[in-house]
Amino acid sequence: MRLLPLLLLLASQDAHLDAVKKVLQTANDEGYAYRVKGRFERDGEYLPGPILTSRMKVYQSARHAETILVKGPDGLWKTAEDRLGEKTEKVDPEAADIVRTLQGAEAPHRILEVLLADVDKGREPEDREVEGVMCRRYVLYYRPAALKESLEKLMEKAIEKRTLTRPDEIRWSSSARGGLRLYVSRKDGRLVKAIDERSVKIAYKVPDQQPDLKTYKTEMEFEFTDPGKPKLQLPKEVKQRLSIQDE
Structure with a gap:
C-alpha cells in the first residue's frame, strides 16, 4: 500500500516538471525581454530565429544564429575575437571578462532548460505575488551529485580569479543546498521570474581555535518581460551584417 502514495507523488512531480518545460517552450516560441542578475548583470532581448541581444555596462552584443557582434566603448560593432584582441586591461580590467561573457551568453530560457536536467525533486506549487503579478511558484531541487559538481566548478573558477581562498574543508554532506524557483x-x-541558488559551508583552519566557518553561495536571477513583443535596439547596418530582417 505504501507504493501507491509514492507513485502518485512521482507522477505529480513529473507533471510539474512538464508544466515548467511547456512554459519554457512558450518563451522560446514567442520571444521576450530579459534581465539576468549575478556576478555580471546583463539585459537584452530574445526573438525566435534565434536572435539574442545582451547589454553589460558600456558593452552590447547581438547574435543571429552563430554570428555575433560586440559594441564597445568606442561605439563600433566588431567580432568578439577582435574585441578580445584589444588592449583594454588598463582602461577596464573587466573588459575581457565582459566580452567573453557576451560571447558565450545564452538566452535565459535556454539556461533554465539546461538547469532542469539536474533537477531531482520539488515541492507542490504555491501561489506567490511578484511585483504585482500573481504567480504560480515552482520550487525544484538539484540532485546532490549534480549540485556538488557545479559548486566545485564555480569554486575553482573563483579560486583562479582570486575572489575565493581555497577552503581547508567543504562540508558537502551536511550543508550543500541548491534549488531552482520559477x-x-x-x-x-508565461514565465515572470526564475532564481537559481546554490550554497555550501566552507571552513578555514585557525590555530588553537575552532575553524572559521563561512557560506559559499551563488545566485542567478532571471526576469522576463514583454512576452511576444520585444523590440530589438539595433542599428540598421548591424541587422544587415547579421542578416536580420526588419520587422
Missing part, C-alpha cells in the same frame, strides 16, 4: 503568471501562463 514564477509563472497565473493569468497567461
Whole structure:
C-alpha cells in the first residue's frame, strides 16, 4: 500500500516538471525581454530565429544564429575575437571578462532548460505575488551529485580569479543546498521570474581555535518581460551584417 502514495507523488512531480518545460517552450516560441542578475548583470532581448541581444555596462552584443557582434566603448560593432584582441586591461580590467561573457551568453530560457536536467525533486506549487503579478511558484531541487559538481566548478573558477581562498574543508554532506524557483503568471501562463541558488559551508583552519566557518553561495536571477513583443535596439547596418530582417 505504501507504493501507491509514492507513485502518485512521482507522477505529480513529473507533471510539474512538464508544466515548467511547456512554459519554457512558450518563451522560446514567442520571444521576450530579459534581465539576468549575478556576478555580471546583463539585459537584452530574445526573438525566435534565434536572435539574442545582451547589454553589460558600456558593452552590447547581438547574435543571429552563430554570428555575433560586440559594441564597445568606442561605439563600433566588431567580432568578439577582435574585441578580445584589444588592449583594454588598463582602461577596464573587466573588459575581457565582459566580452567573453557576451560571447558565450545564452538566452535565459535556454539556461533554465539546461538547469532542469539536474533537477531531482520539488515541492507542490504555491501561489506567490511578484511585483504585482500573481504567480504560480515552482520550487525544484538539484540532485546532490549534480549540485556538488557545479559548486566545485564555480569554486575553482573563483579560486583562479582570486575572489575565493581555497577552503581547508567543504562540508558537502551536511550543508550543500541548491534549488531552482520559477514564477509563472497565473493569468497567461508565461514565465515572470526564475532564481537559481546554490550554497555550501566552507571552513578555514585557525590555530588553537575552532575553524572559521563561512557560506559559499551563488545566485542567478532571471526576469522576463514583454512576452511576444520585444523590440530589438539595433542599428540598421548591424541587422544587415547579421542578416536580420526588419520587422
